[in-house]
Amino acid sequence: MEITSKQNTYIKEYRKLTEQRKYRRQTGYFVCEGAKLAVEAVKSGCALGENAYYTAAAAEKYPECISLLRESCKMVQISEEVADSISDTKSPQGIFITVRHLDKILNLSTIDSSRQFIILENLQDMGNIGTIIRSCDAFSIDGVILAGDCADVFAPKTVRSAMGSLFRLPIYCCDTEEAITLLQKGGFTVYSAELSDRSVKLGEEKLPQKTAVVIGNEGNGVSDTVKKLCDKSLFIPISSAESLNASVAASVIAWEMSKVRE
DSSP states (O other), X not given: OOBOOXXXXXXXXXXXXXXXXXXXXXXXXXXXXSHHHHHHHHXXXXXXXXXXXXXXXXXXXXXXXXXXXXXXXXXXXBOHHHHHHHOOSSSOOSEEEEXXXXXXXXXXXXXXXXXXXXXXXXXOOHHHHHHHHHHHHHTTOSEEEEESSOOOTTSHHHHHHXXXXXXXXXXXXXOHHHHHHHHHHTTOEEXXXXXXXXXXXXXXXXXXXXXXXEEOBTTXXXXXXXXXXXXXXXXXXXXXXXXXXXXXXXXXXHHHHHGGGO
C-alpha cells in the first residue's frame, strides 16, 4: 500500500529526523537519502531503522538497492509528492532510510589501537565536517573527533558530504580538553593547526607514529585552550591566499599524516 499523505505518522517522523538535531539524538537515528548511501549503509553493517521508503520510479531505476534493503527492513512505498516533501536534495532519487547513530566512545582502549586522529574543534559548517570525514577515510586516518560545539555530524548535509565514509570511519564526540588529555595519556603528540611563533611548517619534520591534529573553527581558528594544551603546532605554507578553507586544510594535513604509514 502506497503512502500518499504528507501527514502520515511515519512521514512526519522521518521529516522530524531530517529537521531536528535534538530529535535525532533523542531517538538515536539519523536519515540517509539516495541509492548510493543506502547501499553503503547496508554493506557497512549499519543498523537500519524499521522502515525504508521508496517511490515506484526508484524501484525501477535502482532494483538492486531495493532488493538489498528488503533484507534489512520493511519497504514502504510512497508517492512522488510525499518523497518531495521529505527530501533534502534538489533532485531526489526516491530512496529514504534511517540509520542508528554511529558515534563511539573515546577511551584509552580505543587510543591504544589507533595511530592517527583529526580533531575538529567548534566547526560549524556541515559541508566542511562531511568533506573532512571523507578525506580522513581516503587517507586511512583512524578516526575523527568532534570536540566542543561542532555542527551535527548526522545532519543530512553532513551525511551527504561525507558520502559513504561516515559508515566506515570511527566518529567520536568528546569535550575538547578531555579528548586532548586522553590522547596525550595514550602516547599521542597533539598538534594545533595554527600560524604562530612556535609553529613548524607541515612536511618540515616527520610526524610521530601517534599523531593527532586539531583543526579550529572556520572563523576563529583553534581556541586559546587548545593552544595551551597541545604539545606542538603546525601550519600549511601558502603563497597569496590569506588562509585555507577548514576542509582543505584538514585534507592536506591528513595526506601528510598518511605518509607516516608508508
